[in-house]
Amino acid sequence: MITTKNLVRSFKDGARETRVLKGVDFVAKEGEFIAIMGRSGAGKSTFLYQIGLLDDPTSGEIIIDGQNTHTMSIAERTKFRLEKFGFVFQDYALLPEMSALENVALPLLMQNMSKKDAYKKSAEALKKVRLENRLNNLPSQLSGGEQQRVSIARAVAHEPKILFADEPTANLDNESSHTVMTIFQELHKNGQTIIMVTHEEEFARLAEKIVRMDDGKISADA
Amino acid sequence: MFSNIGLNTRIGFYLAIRQIRRSSLWTTGLIVFVMVLTFLNLVVVSGILVGLIQGSVEAARTQYTSDVILSTLSDKKYIENSPNIIGLLKSLPEVEKISPRFQEGANLEANYKTRKETDKPNITGSQIVGIDPGLEDAVTGLSKSVALGSYLAPGDYDQVLVGQYLLKQFVPIDSPGFAALENVNVGTKIRIIIGDITKEVTVKGILKSKVDEVTRNVYMTDSQLKNLIDRADGNVDQIVVKLKKDVDPVIVREILKQRGVNEFAKVQTYADAQPQFLKDIIATFSMLGNFFSSIGLVVSSITIFIVIFINAITRRKFIGILKGIGINGQAIEISYIFQSIFYALCGSIIGLALLYGFLSPFIAAHPIDFPFSDGILVAPLDGTLFRVGLLILSTVIAGYVPARMIVRKNTLDSILGRK
Numbered sequence: 001m002i003t004t005k006n007l008v009r010s011f012k013d014g015a016r017e018t019r020v021l022k023g024v025d026f027v028a029k030e031g032e033f034i035a036i037m038g039r040s041g042a043g044k045s046t047f048l049y050q051i052g053l054l055d056d057p058t059s060g061e062i063i064i065d066g067q068n069t070h071t072m073s074i075a076e077r078t079k080f081r082l083e084k085f086g087f088v089f090q091d092y093a094l095l096p097e098m099s100a101l102e103n104v105a106l107p108l109l110m111q112n113m114s115k116k117d118a119y120k121k122s123a124e125a126l127k128k129v130r131l132e133n134r135l136n137n138l139p140s141q142l143s144g145g146e147q148q149r150v151s152i153a154r155a156v157a158h159e160p161k162i163l164f165a166d167e168p169t170a171n172l173d174n175e176s177s178h179t180v181m182t183i184f185q186e187l188h189k190n191g192q193t194i195i196m197v198t199h200e201e202e203f204a205r206l207a208e209k210i211v212r213m214d215d216g217k218i219s220a221d222a
Numbered sequence: 223m224f225s226n227i228g229l230n231t232r233i234g235f236y237l238a239i240r241q242i243r244r245s246s247l248w249t250t251g252l253i254v255f256v257m258v259l260t261f262l263n264l265v266v267v268s269g270i271l272v273g274l275i276q277g278s279v280e281a282a283r284t285q286y287t288s289d290v291i292l293s294t295l296s297d298k299k300y301i302e303n304s305p306n307i308i309g310l311l312k313s314l315p316e317v318e319k320i321s322p323r324f325q326e327g328a329n330l331e332a333n334y335k336t337r338k339e340t341d342k343p344n345i346t347g348s349q350i351v352g353i354d355p356g357l358e359d360a361v362t363g364l365s366k367s368v369a370l371g372s373y374l375a376p377g378d379y380d381q382v383l384v385g386q387y388l389l390k391q392f393v394p395i396d397s398p399g400f401a402a403l404e405n406v407n408v409g410t411k412i413r414i415i416i417g418d419i420t421k422e423v424t425v426k427g428i429l430k431s432k433v434d435e436v437t438r439n440v441y442m443t444d445s446q447l448k449n450l451i452d453r454a455d456g457n458v459d460q461i462v463v464k465l466k467k468d469v470d471p472v473i474v475r476e477i478l479k480q481r482g483v484n485e486f487a488k489v490q491t492y493a494d495a496q497p498q499f500l501k502d503i504i505a506t507f508s509m510l511g512n513f514f515s516s517i518g519l520v521v522s523s524i525t526i527f528i529v530i531f532i533n534a535i536t537r538r539k540f541i542g543i544l545k546g547i548g549i550n551g552q553a554i555e556i557s558y559i560f561q562s563i564f565y566a567l568c569g570s571i572i573g574l575a576l577l578y579g580f581l582s583p584f585i586a587a588h589p590i591d592f593p594f595s596d597g598i599l600v601a602p603l604d605g606t607l608f609r610v611g612l613l614i615l616s617t618v619i620a621g622y623v624p625a626r627m628i629v630r631k632n633t634l635d636s637i638l639g640r641k
Contacts, residue, residue, distance in 0.1 A: 049634050054546055054633055054634045054637070055632075055633075055634040074551075075550070078545060078548055078549075078550060078551070079548070081546065081547065081548045082547070082548020082549070083548070085548075087546055087547060089543075089637070093539075093540075093543040093546075093637070095240075095540055095543070095544070096244075096540070097240045097241050097243070097244035097245070098240050102240065106233075106236075106544075106547070106549065107547050107548055107549070109232070109233060109236060110229070110233055110548055110549050110550065110553070112226075112229055138244075154547070155547075
């Protein structure tokens with residue numbers, strides 16, 4: 001489903017060049033739940049943004065569903081993300097002026113779904129994350145755990161092929177973190193491909209496969 | 223289609239509605255207030271500037287020329303064939319009333335009884351206008367200009383109305399070239415000197431107006447002036463014509479020309495009769511008004527630019543998230559265009575309500591008192607709507623540019639807040 005070949009990402013700061021990814025080769029199959037672990041600065045989030053098509057590699061290849069993403073235009077990448085990916089960010093990344101329902105409905109509306117259908121599907125997605133009573137609440141009226149569940153509902157409402165999660169439990173208390181991970185496990189059971197970056201061993205162990213990164217490379221794949 | 227402009231517009235509208243609905247009421251109110259001021263600046267400044275002169279033009283129309291004026295050809299002493307022309311005018315269905323006038327240049331003398339042999343005579347030149355008081359009042363409302371004393375009655379003899387600029391106490395100008403009668407009030411006797419004829423008359427009323435022709439003339443009954451100038455053939459010097467409501471003066475002018483009236487008289491609409499310098503001043507003031515309006519437009523554009531830019535900069539992370547989850551950049555840009563349109567429309571609608579609901583009727587009822595005119599607010603609807611269009615167009619551009627600047631930034635940099 002996703003293959004990367006010798007993926008390199010470096011950042012320039014004046015004359016100084018910092019290589020964050022140093023030739024990553026990676027494979028994720030359909031339906032897998034992969035946890036990417038590593039110490040801070042190992043390059044795990046940078047790698048996630050690369051395979052999530054949020055950033056361009058310096059060199060190397062990313063092949064998703066047999067399609068080399070290197071040749072895609074910005075608009076094609078945006079379309080690809082809309083139709084095939086779902087994202088869960090560490091800080092929830094909800095739009096503050098929109099209710100939970102509206103936040104979840106937005107990607108569906110962008111896929112040209114009618115407002116009625118989008119709202120119906122969004123309400124179902126929010127029900128799955130046990131937020132059926134919070135549909136019309138703004139993010140500021142929700143707890144951190146609830147906001148993260150809205151974020152998950154938004155990421156999966158349009159049934160994406162791959163769900164990317166960047167440290168989804170980092171800002172949550174223990175109880176909320178477990179709730180989020182339980183939802184991920186349920187999604188995985190239903191066949192959802194999930195690629196999650198985490199630094200918490202306890203949650204990484206809930207994944208089907210753990211990929212460890214160190215100094216911009218994959219050091220272990222188990 | 224993903225790149226479909228319709229879909230992006232729909233999403234842009236969806237985003238804009240939610241941003242406006244949940245934005246700070248104070249901020250929205252302030253931006254709309256700036257838009258209202260800009261709108262008023264666009265319309266009212268130029269409207270008042272043009273209105274200063276337009277007020278003068280309107281006053282000349284209502285108080286002196288009326289809608290159509292027929293006057294003596296430059297090479298003739300009077301309008302020949304006047305009785306037939308008057309008959310024709312009375313037969314036209316477009317005409318409501320007419321007032322024929324006699325006119326003769328004259329000198330006026332005051333204080334001649336108290337003057338010593340060595341004193342310089344107190345004389346000024348003027349135009350004597352002979353009128354039928356009833357007809358003239360019906361056409362130009364001359365009686366309303368009588369500030370002191372009373373208006374002429376049909377049978378008045380040896381009684382005159384004198385324009386204020388012929389009297390020293392109303393003209394605060396002490397210039398060697400400017401002569402005016404001194405110590406003349408209602409009831410004072412003055413002399414009218416027409417060629418060899420001298421006639422003593424009493425001032426029955428003093429006319430005050432902002433129309434020069436009224437304030438520099440002397441009015442008496444037509445029957446007496448006819449005798450003074452020995453005009454017994456029924457020919458007159460001027461005919462002013464008041465038309466029925468909504469009749470275009472140009473149409474009547476053309477009818478009169480078609481009937482050959484222009485062979486005997488100069489036929490002009492009130493607009494034709496305006497001096498060229500007035501037309502030039504209107505054009506100049508209009509240009510000045512447009513210049514000031516343009517500055518207002520630039521200021522409002524900069525305001526919207528700053529507002530949208532700050533909004534987009536502070537929301538850069540959320541713009542990044544929107545792009546990250548697959549929302550097309552064009553839809554985000556359109557959302558800012560909708561917000562700009564919203565501000566401009568709100569400002570324009572409030573401005574229009576203020577303009578036509580309050581300012582325009584108020585200034586019409588209480589004209590601005592300028593020395594040379596009663597200033598009105600000239601704001602024709604078509605011109606105003608054109609300016610609304612300009613305001614919306616400039617705010618759309620001013621809103622789009624900063625939004626595009628922010629939307630074009632790298633998605634991940636926006637999400638992570640990287641420079």
